[in-house]
Amino acid sequence: MTPYALDANVVHKTGTEDLHGRKRFFSDNTESGGIDIYGSVFNGGKMLNISPGSGANSSGIGITVSGGARGIEVDTSSEAGDAIFVQARSGSAAFVANGGTGFSGNLFLGTNNGSTTSSIDKLGNGFFNGNVGIGISKPLSVGGGSKWLTIDGTTSYGGGFISSINGVGKGFYYYDNGFAKVQADGGSGIRLVVGGTNALTVLPNGNTLVGTTTDNEAKFQVNGTISTTGIVSNYIANNALVVYNSMTNYTSLNTFGDSENVAGNVGFYSLESLRYNSTDGVQKITYINGANAGKLYVRVKSEGTWSAWVEK
Structure with a gap:
């Protein structure tokens, strides 16, 4: 771009010029600014009026910024007023940034009929009146x-x-x-709170609690009545020892499985486990199908040691 001082078509001077009631200002002082405008206008008057024409790509003001400079700086810190105000035609979008002693320093987007579609205040709080x-x-x-x-x-x-x-x-x-x-994240759980009450909790270890926040180490724990119109299945494809070790103290559990071999007997079975504590308990296994159907075996854990399976 050719500097205006080298352009023969540009008048280069300092001062003012009256043209049809409008003032034109010129300055070649590059330290304080190219144009200084002072004065007062009232009743909708404009200090600077620019009409770029009707071209689709016409611009009222074109600013090229470099070297860390500001393209536009508006200071209303000492007076009430809008820093930037865009008047749009009816139904079109408008933009207002206000400040000064009488305003909150908000940024508004809206229409010229007075409705605000969105805003951001000086604290960063946002409002959007739409999707x-x-x-x-x-x-x-x-x-x-x-x-x-x-x-x-x-x-x-x-x-x-x-x-x-x-x-x-x-x-x-x-x-x-x-x-x-x-x-x-890896060390946190998930909790559903309804009316200030902890309704559902999923712990970091995967245990799920309903109506309670106290973990008894079971995978699914409910404090209250369970109702179902279907069938609750407790099939566990693990052997009897795994089932027992997964239980908490002072509990009983009836399960089904097919992976326990007792005295050469294999097949689908029902397993009843009673755990008193980590060192004492009892298990009973009943084979259900095939050649082993009806065979019943029991073993006892005493002082940490399991007895052999005994057929009954």
Whole structure:
């Protein structure tokens, strides 16, 4: 770009010039600024009026910034007023940034009929009177007059929420390959709270608690009545020792399996286990099908040692 001082078509001088009631200001003082405008206007008057024409790519003001300079700086810190105000035609978007002693320093986006579509205050609090999209130009709307937030993602991995502490992710909600996932970091659990009450807790070890927050080391724990219209299955494809060691003290458990070989007997069986503590208990196994059907064996654990299986 050719500097204006070298352009023969540009008048280069310092001072003012009256042209049809409008003032034109010139300055070649590059230290304090190229143009200084002072004065007062009232009743909708404008200190500077620019009409770029009707061209599709016309601009009222073009500014090229380099070297860390500011393109536009507006200071209303000592007076009440809007720092930047854009008047739009009816139904079009408008932009207002206000400040000064009589305003809060908010940033508004809205229309010239007085409605605000969105705003951000000086504390960073945001307001959006409509659906919001992140990574998508047209946010989705599921129903009615409700407002929705859409976080877009890739073909199989959707955008999500991250709850963090000091920049470290702790809780996550996202979509991944056919599943909507709620995920906690490695040392945290997940809890559903209803009306201030802990309704459901999933601990970091995977144990699930309903109606309680006290872990008794069982995989699924319920404090209350369980109702079902179906069948509760307790099939465990582990041997009797594994079942017993997974139990807590002072509990009994009836399970089914097919992986225990007692005295050469194999097949599907029913296993009853009673655990008093880590050193004392009893188990009874009954084979159900095949040539071993009806055979019953019992063993006892006393002072930490299991007896042999004894047929009854």
